[in-house]
Amino acid sequence: MAVNRPGFFFDYDVDSDGSLSKPIWADGIARRNYSVFGDAVSFDPTYSTNKYDMAFTPFTGVNHHKRSVTFCGALVAHEDADSFKWVFSRSLAAMGGKEPKYIITDQDPGILKAVPLVFKTARHRYYIKATEFDAKWEEIGREHTVNNIDWFKEMYAKRKHWVMAHCRDLEMGGVMWTTQRSESENSFFKRFESKSGTLVEFLLRFDSAMDQQRHTQKKLDNGNIHTSPKISTHLAIEVHGAQVYSHKVFEEFQEEVKYSIDTCKSRGFSEADSLEVTTLRDANRDRNYQIHLKQLVAAECFKGKALYAGIWCKDAIHTKMFDCNGEEAADVDIIDGKQIAMSVMWSEIH
Template sequence: MVENGFKPALGLMFVKLEETIEFYNLYAVACGFIPRKYTQTRFRDRLIDKKSMELIGYAIDTFYEGRNHRLCSLKEREFQKNVRTLNLYMKQTIVNNCKLNIGATKTFRIMTEQSNGYANIDASLTEFKNFKRNIKCYIGDKYADMILDYLKALSESQDGFYYAYQVDEDNCLAKIFCADAQARMNYSLFGDTITFDPTYGTNKYHMAFTPFPGVDNHKKSVTFAAALVDHENDGSFIWMFMKFLDCMGNKEPQCILTDQDPAIKLRVRYVFKKARHRYCMWHIMKKLTDKVDSQIYKETDFVERICGVVWDTDLEPIEFEEKWTQVINDFELNDNTWLTYMYGKRHKWIPAYFRDLPLGCLLKTTQRSESQNSYFKRFESIDGTLVEFWLRFQSAMEQQRYNHKFLDAASDSTLPQVSSKTMIEKHASKIYTHTVFYEFQEQVQMAPCSCDIRGFSEQGNMHIINVEDAYRKHKIFQVAHNNESKETTCTCKMFERKGILCKHIIWIISGKELQSIPEQYIETRWTKKSYRKPLYGLDEKLLQDYDPTDLRKLELSRVWS
């Protein structure tokens, strides 16, 4: 019948069966009834759609007699299966919302609101769910190949994009590491201190997601690189650290902050030869309630006193040791093995032992890592595929960078409010980002009311000024000023620890009526124009040394980055 053509009762001729079925479906939609699904019947080696052909001829010929289908009213027309179809805009919306961890059900509700009601949307919730299901089915077991093909394409199309991967003994994807040019540039600018804290179970394959965050010039979190590993073991940590160094041109951070995981601390020491390894203070101090007798913890001021010693960034190592010993003796805790052990490891986590490390007290806890993990989890799903995870990770990075650009624009186009008439504060408002300026302004405001000169002496070219700090229980700090080099240092070492001048130095140099902050006391990473420091040359290599007066090279590198 198909070969000779099929002629329905309306007088139309169809050469192919598919054309007949398509016409019938369109006819059913136009007239207002739901067509039946046809079945296929096989006779030996031939496939004949016997039932559907009979149905088509019967339905069209006898439709108006009402013996085959019930007519649908206009109110019911939206429920016809042939009417409910996803258009390209709906499909694209489902995919885009997937990047934000918004499921099919919520996407459907959003689109119904945008369409002013369910009647105005040409699809049902079932179609939305089925399309999302079909995407996952299409990905299936091809997720590894799709991810690697995409990363390869990015590395070929984007200069400075770095990625690496590793497969296990079963040839399954086990590890991924990646960082684009923007992330690598951020590390060159703000990679003084990084934190490392893996988070487990970010996808249905239970791979550990590990970002490498730091602090940018607005004191916000910035991600330098990210990795996914199948296991949190020695091999995975070594692989991630080695790829991180390779990605960043073997430039180590000054300090890397982690928890006390034995596997992590051993591998940090194995891979990073120059970086100081520091333990998270918060992870240590939260164990205090379990390690100290509950009666001492609840009925005395032990916690308040020990925290006052531990978190004090102005203490010298000798001062810390004296105060710690005094607290331990006062509460008779000399036999507490945990406190004794942590005191033995004090050079790994107490701020007093990081005072001489440039920006050593910039981070004291892994809160940045935990906040980054929490931030990325908003874009993650425990049952998501790696392809979905990658899309959501990219979306999260775009949002993070948008926020950074927004703050850059605010700092470039506006000036913060200046509270004093000092030229130093006005200069700071022009060079520092808003966040850093307000910290500097706080030091300027405290200087007149908290600092008082208690002594003065000369040692060769050095002027030694003893400054009493009223806010530090009348503690004396020594400010040394070199008449030849014009350098000024303070025993509080705030500039070394945080990269911002302390109130003691501000109090001394303010009397000299300086028009601006001396250049040696301007930490580049806190300035508005820190991003103009070059990272890549045209040869795609990291620039370790450059001449700041070579404006052509500086501008070319900036544009290339």
């Protein structure tokens, strides 16, 4: 299989009786996607997918169209810490040892134990609540007299794993807030599953699902090249955004521009510590913001927002990919047109 598919990675492990327990795989396109979009990864083993009752455990991210993209697939016969540790370590091998900025999972005990054994730099997150967290948490604790309860204290101590307000410093921290991304991806793959099927049938169905996912991405890429989004304000910053962002990202960017025009007003300028200071009034949120202006401050602020929210340019995917031997795989993005058409037809009748 790997011989005919440039950049293909595959590994497996067996139980003591020789039965297959943990296969894992990632082709060249998936690995290339990870090299671009792999800062934020969701992992969620939620359902069994074949007659051997093995759990399907995809690694999922978000691409430049704000759509799910699959980096790696694995099956596990035993959902325990040792199995997850093996899967995590082999997924890193498939991706050249590059850790994500963060990985989001559920609170399965085996996963919670395995993550820190493999990921040394990635931040682990598993649930998200609203902002203004600390004050609300303290208020709830006082109101219900639960501040001294062990569970309550433990969850607060782990807040960097699950509270969005404590992830603002994390690049790509705003891309995925819960395991909803993985749950959505699992719903997508379920359209191709057969719980009575063999492993071979599952892999064929998996390939069909991947072909459809990539066909959609190529269709959106083509739309970015040959169509232009509608400009609403004609401000230079909006015009530039339409030129560099994918259509989906531009929609979100455009809403920010329109919101700032409609609701944010400057209330004058002053000087403090040799810096120009302006007070910005957000009428909708009933808040004032003090902005300290210095050279390149706007660029730096937007850069921070872009890194947190996952704002990619429309040509983000145009990068090199290398095979398992470290050699450039020039044709990993080639998908046969007939294969795509068959895959789309397959998905429509199932």
